[in-house]
Amino acid sequence: MSVRELVVLGTASQVPTRHRNHNGYLLRWDGEGILFDPGEGTQRQMLRAGVAAHDLNRICVTHFHGDHSLGLAGVIQRINLDKVPHQITAHYPRSGQRFFDRLRYATAYRETVGITEAPVDADGPLARAGGYTLEARKLSHPVESYGYRLVEPDGRRMLPERLAAHGVRGPDVGRIQREGSLGAVALEDVSEVRRGQRFAFVMDTRLCEGVYALAEGCDLLVIESTFLDEDEQLAVEHGHLTAGQAARVARESGVRHLVLTHFSQRYTDPDEFERQARAAGYEGELTVAHDLLRVPVPKRR
DSSP, X not given: OOOEEEEEEEOBSSSOOSSOOBOEEEEEETTEEEEEOOOTTHXXXXXXXXXXXXXXXXEEOOOOSXXXXXXXXXXXXXXXXXXXXXXXXXXXXXXXXHHHHHHHTSSOOOOOSOEEEOOBOSSEEEEEOSSOEEXXXXXOSSSXXXXXXXXXXXXXXXXXXXXXXXTOOTXXXXXXXXXXXXXXXXXXXXXXXXXXXXXXXXXXXXXXXXXXXXXXXXXXXXXXXXXXXXXXXXXHHHTOOBHHXXXXXXXXXXXXXXXXXXXXXXXXXXXXXXXXXXXXXXXXXXXXXXXXXXXXXXXXX
């Protein structure tokens, strides 16, 4: 059975707290696992969440601030210790190549798994797998940062009443799906477009064109909301978003499920992030993330 869910490993910004680990997020997408922004302590959080090195197929780093990347060393060494048998690809800003190299070889270990390095230096597609296309968009932060977007190709949904009306039944249903027509009956006559699902991961950034491009039409949007709205000037100065800004992006982009995360340690009431997001007019499903939370990707419409 296919599983599409987000496993939240850590939700703190800059420094961990007693209740929040540094960043770390695993997206399970059918048979693949994509690890986003492994901050310090990610390897231990994976253990607590029941995530194994064998579950990883890609690692995506938005930028090279420590709370988003210091866990790379441990995760990569664990991949090698466990001798993961399949290819693992790492995406990260090309401008941070020296940081990736240092983290990959931070200490001595036996390298048994070849990590495929695929650095990012422009907007656009990064990879096309069987069930999705992975894209990147540049964000606005003091160091170069990219957000990631996963798009499933559109498919078609068969309509039983139209199949019956055209006398298409049994093995002929599969035949018309494969071949596009059956005699005078076209696939379009007995089906409708089934929109592919969309997921986006937006970390440290000010409001910019890239944020909206990533969020557009997402079923699940994971987005930083480091600050509350009363500290918007701090957010602008340090290259971050507020809860209200993140929610307005989601509202204007037609996001179905909004996940707020990456919270400053200055705040002690997580419910205030939800209150401000609702005050900004977002009416969809809303989650204020906490460590070890699991968030399913919404079912197709």
